[in-house]
Amino acid sequence: MSAPDLNGWEVVIGLEVHVQLQTVSKIFSGASTAYGADPNTQACAIDLGMPGVLPVLNADAVRMAIKLGLAIDAEIAPRCVFARKHYFYPDLPKGYQISQYELPIVGLGKLDIDLDNGETKTIGITRAHLEEDAGKSVHEGFAGSGIDLNRAGTPLIEIVSEPDIGSAAEAVAYLKKLHSLVRYLEICDGNLQEGSFRCDANVSIRRPGDGFGTRTETKNLNSFRFVEKAINQEIERQIDVLESGGTITQETRLYNGATGVARAMRGKEEANDYRYFPDPDLLPVMTTESDIAAVRSTMPELPDAKRARFVSEFGLSDYDAGVLTSSRELADYYEAVLAAGAEPKMAANWVAGSLAAALNAEGVDIAESKVSPGQLAGLIARIDDNTISGKIAKDVFEAMWAEEGDADAIIDAKGLKQITDPDALGKIIDEVIANNPGQLAQYRGGKDKLFGFFVGQAMKATQGKANPAEVNKLLKEKLAE
Amino acid sequence: MEFTTEQLRSVAQLARLELSESDVELYSRNLTDIMGMVEQLSAADTEGVTPMAHPLDMTQRLRPDAVTESNQRETFQALAPDTEDGHYGVPRVIE
Numbered sequence: 001m002s003a004p005d006l007n008g009w010e011v012v013i014g015l016e017v018h019v020q021l022q023t024v025s026k027i028f029s030g031a032s033t034a035y036g037a038d039p040n041t042q043a044c045a046i047d048l049g050m051p052g053v054l055p056v057l058n059a060d061a062v063r064m065a066i067k068l069g070l071a072i073d074a075e076i077a078p079r080c081v082f083a084r085k086h087y088f089y090p091d092l093p094k095g096y097q098i099s100q101y102e103l104p105i106v107g108l109g110k111l112d113i114d115l116d117n118g119e120t121k122t123i124g125i126t127r128a129h130l131e132e133d134a135g136k137s138v139h140e141g142f143a144g145s146g147i148d149l150n151r152a153g154t155p156l157i158e159i160v161s162e163p164d165i166g167s168a169a170e171a172v173a174y175l176k177k178l179h180s181l182v183r184y185l186e187i188c189d190g191n192l193q194e195g196s197f198r199c200d201a202n203v204s205i206r207r208p209g210d211g212f213g214t215r216t217e218t219k220n221l222n223s224f225r226f227v228e229k230a231i232n233q234e235i236e237r238q239i240d241v242l243e244s245g246g247t248i249t250q251e252t253r254l255y256n257g258a259t260g261v262a263r264a265m266r267g268k269e270e271a272n273d274y275r276y277f278p279d280p281d282l283l284p285v286m287t288t289e290s291d292i293a294a295v296r297s298t299m300p301e302l303p304d305a306k307r308a309r310f311v312s313e314f315g316l317s318d319y320d321a322g323v324l325t326s327s328r329e330l331a332d333y334y335e336a337v338l339a340a341g342a343e344p345k346m347a348a349n350w351v352a353g354s355l356a357a358a359l360n361a362e363g364v365d366i367a368e369s370k371v372s373p374g375q376l377a378g379l380i381a382r383i384d385d386n387t388i389s390g391k392i393a394k395d396v397f398e399a400m401w402a403e404e405g406d407a408d409a410i411i412d413a414k415g416l417k418q419i420t421d422p423d424a425l426g427k428i429i430d431e432v433i434a435n436n437p438g439q440l441a442q443y444r445g446g447k448d449k450l451f452g453f454f455v456g457q458a459m460k461a462t463q464g465k466a467n468p469a470e471v472n473k474l475l476k477e478k479l480a481e
Numbered sequence: 482m483e484f485t486t487e488q489l490r491s492v493a494q495l496a497r498l499e500l501s502e503s504d505v506e507l508y509s510r511n512l513t514d515i516m517g518m519v520e521q522l523s524a525a526d527t528e529g530v531t532p533m534a535h536p537l538d539m540t541q542r543l544r545p546d547a548v549t550e551s552n553q554r555e556t557f558q559a560l561a562p563d564t565e566d567g568h569y570g571v572p573r574v575i576e
Contacts, residue, residue: 024546024547024548025546025548025549025550029550030544030547030548030549030550031550032548032550038554038567039566039568040554040557040558040567040568040569041552041554041567042550042552043554043557044550044553045553045557048557056542056543056544057541057542057543057544058543058544058546059543059544059545059546060545060546062543081534086495086496088497090569090571090574102532103534137571137574137575138568139573139574139575141566142565142566142568142570143565143570144563144571144572144573145570145571145572145573145575146565146566146568146569146570147568147569147570147571148567148568149569273491273495275495280535282535282541283534283535283537283539283540283541283542284534284535284540284541285540285541285543286540286541
């Protein structure tokens, strides 16, 4: 779905992103967070909200929140407080979710995103707070509903943006940037299907210069495509309502990815009177400068810094550097290719080109690449030293992808070594000229375009193995004779 | 400050408390009194005082991120009024 015709309206979007932290145990209990276990086998007394239990905070969840805070240039609260957020739903056994309200762990921050027109835009981040996830309700195949509390108590960090986002495309750019960031930081596995990274979108429209319009919140967006579709749909709906004289109701809307339709939730489902108060079971969390320094010392190079370094250190274009640093794994792969001796620009073309295409075609991750960085470097070395041409190299790459061995072995086995010897090539070119007297006469008669025909014939005669530069040079000499 | 019967009904609904009509007047009067008593606190000057989040002057202890709990589903589900296929059974919660 393309961007709607705004007809002079200005779009204001704020996003709330729930990032599941990749701790091995829950935020307040020692139960496992592993995905996909049998229902309720990882839900202990604390997760079930049994009377008399005491939540104890997971140190790594705190460290991961600080890590995120540092990555978005945010202030880390020296003192933060957990609060109870009350609502009734069967997948929340305690009747409240432990979250943070007035004093979140991460304060004002920011994230730079790249727009389609090549510009950079800074999106403000209001806050990020720690909280526990709820369980899951399943309805299919149950007389009533079934409740699985394995997910209850899984640590989340909720990242709330300022209303700085002006279109669905910007929302997607922001989410992709944040998604890449949390994976760089190794605080989230980023798995959208499993719900490790979820987004709610607050959308409103207004006439430029006016105050904010009434906003709606669309929940349940767990893919980048859904985010774009759901936001554009909501913008169109609001324009329709307002232009036909109606008013927007502040409401929560639930997006259904399968049908592509959002519906307003019923009043009861969205009774947003959460009656927050500080959780008496948890004491304030103090974060000292030395705690922050300890986390800072574990920070990896972040995507923007890596991208700038790829440009300055390897002479890549900003675009290529952006592609190669879009995920930490891809950037690591690229640097491993360089470490194995490959020339940076050629390596960039291969990693962002043939390799990315092959991964895409099979829908697999870089971690599952059938060509190792060392193998790719081996291939690039053979192009670099003129053993094979770039064109033949593509065939060798395909063979490597089919796991037929290293570049050298494939080049030997298939006899793909480039012919550069002027004597050998000269003989072949002589034959090509002798076999095409008609074209020769036309060429000499002034039909310069036929030069390409002779190059093609020479390449064909050598099954593409002739060194193109050498062929050009020899042909020029011989055709002029 | 008056705690209206309307507010009373809304708070009861949020807390899922059943309210009999005959009690509405009484409860709202009681709560108005309680609110009035609490209201006296507003007279205290709290300028520059950090809001207290907990009566104990201590900070939260953290636990290392390690799995220490094993599967006790059978024990827990023996207490539940309804279970089905490893799930806790509840009345249907969607339409």
